[in-house]
Amino acid sequence: MIKVENLTKRYAGQPAVQDLNFEVSQGEIMGFLGPNGAGKTTTMRILAGFMPPTSGRATVAGFDVFEQSLQARAHLGYMPENVPLYSDMRVTEYLNYRAALKGVQHRRVAERVGDVKELCGLKEVENKLIGTLSKGYRQRVGLADALLAEPDLLILDEPTIGLDPNQIRQVRELIKNLGMQHTILLSTHILPEVEMTCSRVIIIHKGRIEACDTPDNLLAKIRQAGGVVLEAKVGTDNGAEQLKKIPGVREVVTDGEDDWKRFSLRVESGVDVREEVFRLASARHWVMRELTQRRATLEDVFVELTHPDQV
Amino acid sequence: MRKFYTLLAREVRSYFHSPIAYIVLIFFLIVSGIDFYFQVSFMNQRQVQYTIQEAFFNSVFFWFAFVLTFPLLTMRLFAEEFKLGTIEPLTTVPVHDWQVVLSKFFGALIFYVILWIPTVLYFWIFLKITKQPAAHSGGAYWGSYLMLLLLGMFYLSIGCFTSVLTRNQIIAAIISFCAITLLFFLGLVQFILLDVTSTARDLLGYFSAIEHMGTFSRGIIDTRPIVLYVSMTIVMLTLTYQAFQSRKWRL
Numbered sequence: 001m002i003k004v005e006n007l008t009k010r011y012a013g014q015p016a017v018q019d020l021n022f023e024v025s026q027g028e029i030m031g032f033l034g035p036n037g038a039g040k041t042t043t044m045r046i047l048a049g050f051m052p053p054t055s056g057r058a059t060v061a062g063f064d065v066f067e068q069s070l071q072a073r074a075h076l077g078y079m080p081e082n083v084p085l086y087s088d089m090r091v092t093e094y095l096n097y098r099a100a101l102k103g104v105q106h107r108r109v110a111e112r113v114g115d116v117k118e119l120c121g122l123k124e125v126e127n128k129l130i131g132t133l134s135k136g137y138r139q140r141v142g143l144a145d146a147l148l149a150e151p152d153l154l155i156l157d158e159p160t161i162g163l164d165p166n167q168i169r170q171v172r173e174l175i176k177n178l179g180m181q182h183t184i185l186l187s188t189h190i191l192p193e194v195e196m197t198c199s200r201v202i203i204i205h206k207g208r209i210e211a212c213d214t215p216d217n218l219l220a221k222i223r224q225a226g227g228v229v230l231e232a233k234v235g236t237d238n239g240a241e242q243l244k245k246i247p248g249v250r251e252v253v254t255d256g257e258d259d260w261k262r263f264s265l266r267v268e269s270g271v272d273v274r275e276e277v278f279r280l281a282s283a284r285h286w287v288m289r290e291l292t293q294r295r296a297t298l299e300d301v302f303v304e305l306t307h308p309d310q311v
Numbered sequence: 312m313r314k315f316y317t318l319l320a321r322e323v324r325s326y327f328h329s330p331i332a333y334i335v336l337i338f339f340l341i342v343s344g345i346d347f348y349f350q351v352s353f354m355n356q357r358q359v360q361y362t363i364q365e366a367f368f369n370s371v372f373f374w375f376a377f378v379l380t381f382p383l384l385t386m387r388l389f390a391e392e393f394k395l396g397t398i399e400p401l402t403t404v405p406v407h408d409w410q411v412v413l414s415k416f417f418g419a420l421i422f423y424v425i426l427w428i429p430t431v432l433y434f435w436i437f438l439k440i441t442k443q444p445a446a447h448s449g450g451a452y453w454g455s456y457l458m459l460l461l462l463g464m465f466y467l468s469i470g471c472f473t474s475v476l477t478r479n480q481i482i483a484a485i486i487s488f489c490a491i492t493l494l495f496f497l498g499l500v501q502f503i504l505l506d507v508t509s510t511a512r513d514l515l516g517y518f519s520a521i522e523h524m525g526t527f528s529r530g531i532i533d534t535r536p537i538v539l540y541v542s543m544t545i546v547m548l549t550l551t552y553q554a555f556q557s558r559k560w561r562l
Binding site: 045049080103 | 325329395
């Protein structure tokens with residue numbers, strides 16, 4: 001559905017994205033991650049036909065986004081960052097206007113507009129001026145707009161930014177359902193969201209792709225696959241020293257001033273050291289009140305790839 | 312074509328969604344009303360060689376209101392879209408850039424025509440009350456209003472161009488105001504420079520909006536200004552289109 005080859009975009013000579021190569025196939029939900037200024041919005045704008053790349057090429061549904069821009073645009077629904085809307089129009093009026101611009105057949109406009117209002121929960125504000133809507137509703141108008149022409153591909157630039165937790169959950173559910181009929185490329189900062197919705201993830205940093213894989217594979221790949229937390233009374237023992245001797249433990253950080261010490265163990269990936277920790281504790285007569293394994297999250301992957309010095 | 316009409320309808324409607332439309336309409340009605348009133352009372356006091364219709368379209372009042380309306384009508388066209396970012400959803404739907412440019416130009420032109428409709432009433436009222444025609448012939452009306460349309464097209468296209476250059480409406484308004492005023496006063500230079508050679512004065516005369524209006528309001532339809540204003544409008548709209556597209560080739 002999307003094919004990107006050696007895509008480069010420079011602003012005044014400064015590269016915003018460099019040599020991007022990736023593909024998104026039909027029916028995939030692709031997550032697009034990266035710190036602010038990594039080039040996510042630039043890439044999405046190029047794909048949506050808002051501006052051309054400096055070099056390289058990108059195709060949407062087989063159409064070049066620059067050479068055959070109109071055909072490519074006809075296949076996608078784009079929701080820009082921060083959802084710019086005409087504040088002087090009413091919700092239904094705006095959606096009718098957008099439907100006509102997108103070439104939705106005249107007799108189907110009312111039906112489509114009704115459908116997307118239903119889907120995005122806009123029924124109760126349909127006659128309100130867009131300028132008076134809250135951030136959450138504006139976001140939904142943007143999403144409804146993207147869905148109007150039943151596009152094969154949805155490009156959503158931070159669809160959940162500025163929403164409250166309930167709204168985020170609703171939008172996430174919506175995206176998940178949409179993924180059954182549409183191909184979706186979405187960017188976000190909220191990593192648990194990506195883990196829950198996306199079938200594949202691209203992590204982009206300083207304009208380059210750092211990783212492109214399924215969330216599970218990404219988690220397996222990183223150096224520290226989570227760790228173990230132990231909270232115990234160790235008496236006069238040097239707990240950290242003892243714990244470090246366990247095979248697989250790479251590093252131990254100790255917290256806590258009173259008798260109760262909290263040890264955070266960093267462990268090599270694929271090793272479960274909890275049994276060994278328990279044996280050690282019982283041999284040394286430590287009193288334990290917590291022993292948990294912390295799963296690595298996409299956040300760890302993200303930090304490791306985009307901020308290696310903080311790991 | 313449907314997409315163009317959709318864009319055009321939105322442009323015209325957006326004028327009436329904003330207070331600017333009403334401010335311009337009221338301001339314009341007041342100034343042109345006072346203008347008409349003054350001309351009539353002036354004619355009541357002495358014998359003059361011209362008709363009320365000629366006087367109306369050639370007074371200082373008229374030109375003042377005229378030149379001032381264009382920046383107000385055009386400043387927001389593109390600048391506002393750039394500022395609010397609504398240009399992004401607009402240019403990512405399957406519409407051509409020329410459709411966007413033309414819809415904005417014709418939207419402004421339609422509003423401009425609406426602005427002038429009430430003035431037709433003045434002449435009708437004059438005719439009803441004084442039982443005298445306001446002009447020598449019907450052609451004088453056609454000439455004046457044709458000239459208004461031609462000048463309007465040209466000045467609105469200048470406004471379109473300045474609006475596409477910036478995301479700041481005030482800057483767009485100032486640039487277009489300066490450009491239109493300069494163009495306009497270029498035609499006045501011939502009255503100031505009495506000692507310049509006749510060719511230079513003639514040349515400036517060809518570009519003088521006042522001169523053109525003088526001719527057309529007497530009912531003389533000269534094709535030279537028509538060609539001038541239509542071609543200049545096309546040039547300005549082409550420049551607007553190029554500047555609008557610059558996001559595609561600007562480095």
